[in-house]
Amino acid sequence: MADLKGKTSGFFIFINSFRWLTWLLATALLLIGATPKLPLSLTIFVFTSVFIYNLLFTSFSRRIEPLLRRYPIMISIDIAICFFLLVIYGWRSPFYLYTFAPVLVASFLWRITGGFLIAGIVAFFYFLSVSLTGMTWSELKEQNFLDMHIAQVFDYFLIAIFFSYPTLLMTRLNKANDKLKESQIDLEESKQRLSSLQGVSATIQSSLDVDQILEKIASALIEEIKISRASIGFFKKGGEVDWKISFPDNRFCEDLGSLKSHKVFTGITIRKEPIYLDASGNDEVISVVGHKNIAIFPLLDQEDACLGMIMIDDVNIDLSSESDNFELLTLFALHTSIAIQNAWLYDRSERLGVERERNRISMDMHDSVIQKLYGMRLIVDSCINEADNDQLKEKLILIQKTAAEASRELMDTLDDLVEEGFEEIDFSQLIHNLKKRVLEISDLKIDLEISGEEKILPKMMKKDLFLVASEAVSNVVKHAKADLLRISIVFDSVGVSIDLTDNGIGFDSKQVGLKKGHGLKNITKRSKKKGWITIIESTEDKGTKIFIQAPLKDIDHHVVGI
Numbered sequence: 001m002a003d004l005k006g007k008t009s010g011f012f013i014f015i016n017s018f019r020w021l022t023w024l025l026a027t028a029l030l031l032i033g034a035t036p037k038l039p040l041s042l043t044i045f046v047f048t049s050v051f052i053y054n055l056l057f058t059s060f061s062r063r064i065e066p067l068l069r070r071y072p073i074m075i076s077i078d079i080a081i082c083f084f085l086l087v088i089y090g091w092r093s094p095f096y097l098y099t100f101a102p103v104l105v106a107s108f109l110w111r112i113t114g115g116f117l118i119a120g121i122v123a124f125f126y127f128l129s130v131s132l133t134g135m136t137w138s139e140l141k142e143q144n145f146l147d148m149h150i151a152q153v154f155d156y157f158l159i160a161i162f163f164s165y166p167t168l169l170m171t172r173l174n175k176a177n178d179k180l181k182e183s184q185i186d187l188e189e190s191k192q193r194l195s196s197l198q199g200v201s202a203t204i205q206s207s208l209d210v211d212q213i214l215e216k217i218a219s220a221l222i223e224e225i226k227i228s229r230a231s232i233g234f235f236k237k238g239g240e241v242d243w244k245i246s247f248p249d250n251r252f253c254e255d256l257g258s259l260k261s262h263k264v265f266t267g268i269t270i271r272k273e274p275i276y277l278d279a280s281g282n283d284e285v286i287s288v289v290g291h292k293n294i295a296i297f298p299l300l301d302q303e304d305a306c307l308g309m310i311m312i313d314d315v316n317i318d319l320s321s322e323s324d325n326f327e328l329l330t331l332f333a334l335h336t337s338i339a340i341q342n343a344w345l346y347d348r349s350e351r352l353g354v355e356r357e358r359n360r361i362s363m364d365m366h367d368s369v370i371q372k373l374y375g376m377r378l379i380v381d382s383c384i385n386e387a388d389n390d391q392l393k394e395k396l397i398l399i400q401k402t403a404a405e406a407s408r409e410l411m412d413t414l415d416d417l418v419e420e421g422f423e424e425i426d427f428s429q430l431i432h433n434l435k436k437r438v439l440e441i442s443d444l445k446i447d448l449e450i451s452g453e454e455k456i457l458p459k460m461m462k463k464d465l466f467l468v469a470s471e472a473v474s475n476v477v478k479h480a481k482a483d484l485l486r487i488s489i490v491f492d493s494v495g496v497s498i499d500l501t502d503n504g505i506g507f508d509s510k511q512v513g514l515k516k517g518h519g520l521k522n523i524t525k526r527s528k529k530k531g532w533i534t535i536i537e538s539t540e541d542k543g544t545k546i547f548i549q550a551p552l553k554d555i556d557h558h559v560v561g562i
Helices: 002-031 040-059 061-070 072-092 097-132 137-142 146-205 210-224 252-257 263-271 283-289 324-386 390-419 427-441 459-480 518-530
Strands: 229-235 241-247 275-277 294-300 306-313 445-452 484-491 495-502 533-538 544-551
Touching (some): 002 040, 061 072, 097 146, 210 229, 210 306, 210 324, 241 252, 241 306, 252 283, 263 275, 263 294, 283 294, 427 484, 459 484, 459 544
Parallel strands (some): 445 484
Antiparallel strands (some): 229 241, 275 294, 495 544, 533 544
16 A cells, blocks of 8 residues: 555656646746736736645645545546636647646546547646637637647547556556565465475474374464364274374364264275364364364375374465465375375384294294203203112202293293284295294204195284294204205185205104104194194104194185295
8 A cells, every 4th residue: 555655646746747838838938928818916826826826736746636536526627727828818828738637647547438438528728718719610610720729639549549548557457466466475375384384294293202202293283373272183094084183172172082983084094184164164163163164184195095183273364275374274184194104104013023023033032042942951860860869860850940930930921922923024024934934043954835825814813823933843854953944834715834844864753752842742742732734744754744733714825926
C-alpha cells in the first residue's frame, strides 16, 4: 500500500507541474498581449483564482487522490473550472492547454474508459464555449477556423489515449510486481519450511531409537508447522492400529484406541495416499478426535507397504489437499518413514550381530569347556578304578558328580543362549555358519548340499534341529577321526530331513551301544522328544551315518537361494 501511495504521489507531482506550467504559459501570453482583451479586474480575478486553485490542488494532492477514487463525481469541479476558463476567453483562451488537466487525471485514475469519458465531456464544453462567445459554425468555416477547432477537440481524445494506455501498462506492471513479491514471499516461506523440514529430518534420522524418533517427529510437527496435535500409530496384524504417541497429550492414545481397525484407517492401507476429513467426513473419527479438520498421512516402506500413519488434527490451519501444509506434511511423512525403517534395520542388524556372537560363544564353550569337563570326568573315572583308599574314592566320585552336574548346567545355559537368536536367521544359513566354524577349527572337509523349497521353521524347531546337527558334527570332529563329512538337507512336502555321513572309524553299535555315547544319546533323546524319525548306522572302519527326519505341519513356505 505504501508503494501505491508513492506512485500516486509521483503522478500528482506531474499533474501539478502541468497545471503550473500551463498557468505560467497563460501568464506569458497575457504579458505579450496574445490573449483576448478583458477588463483588468476580471483578468486579475481569473489568474488569481487559477493560482489559488493550483495551490490548493498541490497542497492537498495526497488527500484529493483517494477522494477522487471514492467519489468520481468530484472531477466535475475540475471540469467546471476549465469550462469557465474556456467561456471567459472564448476559443482563443490562453488556458486551452490547462483544460487537459482533468483528462490526465481521469486517464490515470480510471484508465482508457475514464479518460475517453472525461475527454468527451471537456470537448463538449469546448464546443459549447465557442458557441457562447457568439461565433457560429458557418462563421468559423468562412474564416477557415473550423478545422482548427476540430483538431483541438480531437487533442483531448489523443491525450486520453496516449496517457491512459501507458497508465494501463503501468498498472499491469504494478500488479505483476505485486504478484512477484507475493511469489517471493511464498518462496521465502517455502525455503524456511524446507529448511525446517531438513533440520527435523536430520534430527530424527540421527536417532536409531524408534521411541525417540516418534517423540521428535511429534514435537517437530507442533513446533515447526504450528499444529495443535499429532498422533502416530503402527498397523498390527488384523488391521488394528497401535497408537504409539500423541503429542502434546499422550493420554489421547487411549481415546484413539477405541476406534481400533476403523474403516478410515484400513482405507489408508489400501489407498496408500493421504486423506483429509472435515465436518462432512466420518462422524465417528471426528467425534473421537474432537476437531473437524483432520489429515491422515500413511507411513510407507520401500515396498509400498503401509507401516503406520500420522494423524494431524487442527482447526487453525488449512490441512486440505490443496494447501501448502498438506504437501509439506506429505514430505514430512516420507522422511518419517525412512527414519523409522532405518531404526528398525539397525535394530535388526544389532540383534543379528548379537545372535552371531551367541552362536560363536556357544560353539567355543561347547568345544572347549564342556569337552574339558568331559575329559576330566574320564580321568577321574580312571582314578576311581585305580584308587585303593575308600576315602579317596568317595572324594573322586564327588568330583565326578560335580563335573557331570556342571556339564549339564552349562549345556542348558548354552541351549538358552542359542535359543534367543534363532528367530531372525534361516535354518540353511545356520548350517552354513556351522560349516564355516568347523572348517576354522579342524581339517575336516565338509560337503554341504541343501535342496528343495525352504520352509519358515518355528523358532524352537529350528533351534532343536540346529543343536542336533551341531551335536552330530561335533561327534564327527572329536571321535570319528574322519577327513570327510557329507551333509544333505532336503526340504520337501513331508518336512525337513538331515543326512550326515562320515568316512571315519565308525563303531560296532551292537557291542558298544548308544548309551555310552553322550553326543549320540543327546541326539536320540532330543529327536524322540520331538517325535522325529532318527536312524543311526555305523560299522567299524566304515564310518557312521545319521539320518533325521522332522515332519512339518501348517508351516509357510518361501524360497531361499542356497
